[in-house]
Amino acid sequence: MKRPEVIIVGAGLAGSLLATLLGQRGIKTLVLEARPDPRRHGNKGGRSINLALSTRGRTALARAGLEDQVVADAMPMSARLMHDALGQLTRQPYAKDEQQAILSVGRGLLNATLLESAEQTKSVDVQFEQSVTGVHANGQAVFLGEQSIEADLIVGADGAGSIVRQSLENHGYCQSTTEPLGHSYKELELPPVDGRHALDPAALHIWPRGGEMAIALPNPDGTFTGTLFFADDTFKSLRDPTAARNHLQTHYRSMLSCVPNFEEQWSENPVGFLGTLRVDQWHHGNTVLVGDAAHAIVPFYGQGMNASFEDVRRLDELHASGQTDLPKRLFQERKANADAIAEMALMNFIEMRDHVGDPMFLKRKALERRLGRWMPGLFTPLYDRVSFSNQSYADALRRGRRQDQLLRGLQRLGLAR
Numbered sequence: 001m002k003r004p005e006v007i008i009v010g011a012g013l014a015g016s017l018l019a020t021l022l023g024q025r026g027i028k029t030l031v032l033e034a035r036p037d038p039r040r041h042g043n044k045g046g047r048s049i050n051l052a053l054s055t056r057g058r059t060a061l062a063r064a065g066l067e068d069q070v071v072a073d074a075m076p077m078s079a080r081l082m083h084d085a086l087g088q089l090t091r092q093p094y095a096k097d098e099q100q101a102i103l104s105v106g107r108g109l110l111n112a113t114l115l116e117s118a119e120q121t122k123s124v125d126v127q128f129e130q131s132v133t134g135v136h137a138n139g140q141a142v143f144l145g146e147q148s149i150e151a152d153l154i155v156g157a158d159g160a161g162s163i164v165r166q167s168l169e170n171h172g173y174c175q176s177t178t179e180p181l182g183h184s185y186k187e188l189e190l191p192p193v194d195g196r197h198a199l200d201p202a203a204l205h206i207w208p209r210g211g212e213m214a215i216a217l218p219n220p221d222g223t224f225t226g227t228l229f230f231a232d233d234t235f236k237s238l239r240d241p242t243a244a245r246n247h248l249q250t251h252y253r254s255m256l257s258c259v260p261n262f263e264e265q266w267s268e269n270p271v272g273f274l275g276t277l278r279v280d281q282w283h284h285g286n287t288v289l290v291g292d293a294a295h296a297i298v299p300f301y302g303q304g305m306n307a308s309f310e311d312v313r314r315l316d317e318l319h320a321s322g323q324t325d326l327p328k329r330l331f332q333e334r335k336a337n338a339d340a341i342a343e344m345a346l347m348n349f350i351e352m353r354d355h356v357g358d359p360m361f362l363k364r365k366a367l368e369r370r371l372g373r374w375m376p377g378l379f380t381p382l383y384d385r386v387s388f389s390n391q392s393y394a395d396a397l398r399r400g401r402r403q404d405q406l407l408r409g410l411q412r413l414g415l416a417r
């Protein structure tokens with residue numbers, strides 16, 4: 001390929017969708033990806049196996065003409081199903097319109113779909129096993145070891161450990177902080193029982209236990225992917241699979257009963273880090289950061305990928321409109337939104353972990369949905385704003401806060417029954 005117009009560093013979820021969108025407009029794009037091609041080698045050491053896709057992500061996929069294909073491969077989840085310690089279930093619809101659902105999508109298949117469509121455009125050259133080592137101090141070229149490649153636009157879509165961001169930091173153009181959550185995660189597979197899902201496949205399952213929790217999302221092949229979110233100290237104290245089994249037997253019995261080879265999975269599956277990455281500036285010269293490279297967040301609103309896809313959609317819209325100074329403009333538009341979803345994801349951790357089993361909270365949520373149905377123009381629950389709309393995250397957070405105060409006031413007056 002001659003000098004590319006755009007270089008994308010990283011062919012993960014954000015990078016491969018951006019490559020598709022640019023390629024569809026005939027923009028000569030070079031994608032450099034450190035891993036081998038996941039379509040041939042599988043997703044080695046990949047992160048969460050499935051992800052919740054919602055409206056923002058779907059809107060970006062629709063721009064690339066891929067929404068229907070991705071939805072066809074997904075599992076709709078219209079409610080949370082809470083499992084209490086005694087095995088009792090409580091169902092909580094996600095949206096005021098109970099037909100609306102978030103979708104469980106497989107990371108590997110989604111990434112493969114996006115890579116296929118990027119390569120089909122013919123304007124995109126995806127090169128695997130190419131680890132970018134940094135960006136030039138002028139922000140106009142990337143380094144692959146000794147080699148340097150220039151482009152009009154360089155997009156760092158290289159995830160939470162972004163080399164592009166680290167390089168900008170080393171040149172003194174930005175600063176970042178990573179705030180550890182203090183909780184980490186471990187995934188467990190819940191296989192099918194008699195060829196069918198072990199749990200209701202139309203829901204996202206939650207085991208809230210105050211201070212820690214577990215969730216499970218369905219996959220089309222009949223499995224569920226369960227995720228345990230424990231304090232770091234708890235994981236340390238449960239290194240021995242027998243101690244871990246006892247912990248799950250006490251607190252997550254209904255989940256444990258769905259994991260026949262628990263000891264094996266506990267020993268083999270890694271513990272993953274969770275934290276919030278904040279970066280004060282995402283751009284320099286022709287270079288801009290998107291997705292987790294700019295704003296990795298904790299996964300409790302199911303919005304990391306959705307927010308990354310929204311970055312990508314806006315980048316493509318600005319690029320298509322001929323926006324000058326695109327890196328700066330994208331940063332100015334997206335930064336407040338990234339900060340807002342980071343905050344809401346942390347709020348939702350507390351909500352899922354501690355409150356979804358609390359009767360007062362459940363009543364407030366039910367009132368919220370009723371108000372949403374009675375006054376759809378005036379009252380929209382925060383979850384709907386975040387997951388079932390394209391309203392800016394910053395605006396959703398502002399309005400959500402006002403509504404929460406109103407709901408608490410109504411509850412004090414005894415109206416939330």
Ligand SMILES: Cc1cc2nc3c(=O)[nH]c(=O)nc-3n(C[C@H](O)[C@H](O)[C@H](O)COP(=O)(O)OP(=O)(O)OC[C@H]3O[C@@H](n4cnc5c(N)ncnc54)[C@H](O)[C@@H]3O)c2cc1C
Binds near residue numbers: 158304
């Ligand atoms: C447990 C968990 C659950 C989650 N659940 C959800 C969910 O339900 N919904 C949701 O919306 N989000 C979820 N997320 C968040 C989501 O996974 C991320 O937000 C999303 O993957 C970000 O995409 P990305 O393309 O920015 O980064 P990545 O997907 O991390 O892709 C980065 C790519 O860059 C490549 N790369 C790295 N360094 C280099 C280099 N030097 N040179 C070249 N290439 C490089 C990597 O190999 C990788 O392919 C979850 C995250 C976790 C950890």
